[in-house]
Amino acid sequence: MDLGAVRTFVAVAEAGQFQKAAADLSISQQAVSKRVAALERALGVRLFTRAPRGAELTIDGQAFLPHARELLRVAERASASVRPGRRPLRVDVIASRVAPSALMRDFHRAHPEIDLDVVMLSDVDTAVAAIRSGAVDASFRAVAMPRRPLPEDIESVRVLDEPHQLLTGPAHALADARSVTLAELTGHRIWMPGLVPGTEWTAYYDDLAAEFGLTVEATGPNFGSDALLDTIADTPALATFTTARTRLVWPAGHDLRRIPVTDPTPVYPHSLLWHRDNPHPALAPPPPPPAPPAPPPDTPRTRTPDWVIPR
Numbered sequence: 001m002d003l004g005a006v007r008t009f010v011a012v013a014e015a016g017q018f019q020k021a022a023a024d025l026s027i028s029q030q031a032v033s034k035r036v037a038a039l040e041r042a043l044g045v046r047l048f049t050r051a052p053r054g055a056e057l058t059i060d061g062q063a064f065l066p067h068a069r070e071l072l073r074v075a076e077r078a079s080a081s082v083r084p085g086r087r088p089l090r091v092d093v094i095a096s097r098v099a100p101s102a103l104m105r106d107f108h109r110a111h112p113e114i115d116l117d118v119v120m121l122s123d124v125d126t127a128v129a130a131i132r133s134g135a136v137d138a139s140f141r142a143v144a145m146p147r148r149p150l151p152e153d154i155e156s157v158r159v160l161d162e163p164h165q166l167l168t169g170p171a172h173a174l175a176d177a178r179s180v181t182l183a184e185l186t187g188h189r190i191w192m193p194g195l196v197p198g199t200e201w202t203a204y205y206d207d208l209a210a211e212f213g214l215t216v217e218a219t220g221p222n223f224g225s226d227a228l229l230d231t232i233a234d235t236p237a238l239a240t241f242t243t244a245r246t247r248l249v250w251p252a253g254h255d256l257r258r259i260p261v262t263d264p265t266p267v268y269p270h271s272l273l274w275h276r277d278n279p280h281p282a283l284a285p286p287p288p289p290p291a292p293p294a295p296p297p298d299t300p301r302t303r304t305p306d307w308v309i310p311r
Helices: 003-015 018-025 029-043 059-082 099-110 124-133 200-212 225-234
Strands: 048-051 054-057 089-092 116-119 138-141 154-168 189-191 215-217 238-243 257-262 265-275
Touching: 003 018, 003 029, 003 054, 003 059, 018 029, 018 054, 054 059, 099 116, 099 138, 099 154, 099 265, 124 138, 124 154, 124 265, 154 225, 189 225, 200 215, 200 265, 225 238, 257 265
Parallel strands: 089 116, 089 138, 189 215, 189 238
Antiparallel strands: 048 054, 138 265, 154 238, 154 257, 154 265
């Protein structure tokens, strides 16, 4: 159905005159008459009758009017959904308790004028496909995975290196340590049932375990963070890795310990991915950052996999 003819019909119905509707629409009266006539032919009914006071709706015109108005409202909503600066920015944050979710909360507080949709996708391949199809505007990921470079049309910028912590129960051998080195973790069982083959975080921990001789186990079903915390609290032989900005809440009786990992500190590299042709104004490229100053001699060493794109 021709929305221009529908809009003209509504204008005549509201104005009560073809001439006034023409003035309201900034077109000629002849154009108004032609549009209404075309709509009547398409519908197979008369919509108006001529009267001394102007144009009056027929019974069919009265029946069609509320639907015509709804058609125009739907058309406006459809247009607004993709209009630059109007549609929400859709961002994949992986999960609700991890650092990318916190980064987007910070972004929302700083830019409340930007409508935001937050989604959670499972792995980098799914995220990249969603970015390329337009299902999401951006995604937080560790890039690039070993032997799996990003497509050429996907841009990325490294936004956060997040330090690791060891999470233990009160009876674990390392529970009272103020910090632990990677060398001290050799021989301890680190249980991470959420590791899924093929994901970037599994590639990260496989790489870390191989380099430092760690025992990282992904055995058993993944019942979520609550079940993981229950098990860590009750099992002295198990610990797990978490990251500094991961939000964890547990019962007071668990007495869990978050212990910084050092020498070197493993950091998880979060990058923001988006399609280079995405027109959303919130994704306007930032100016290039200044070169970072040289770190002081006593800066703690950090470690990222050699497959991660440098900052």
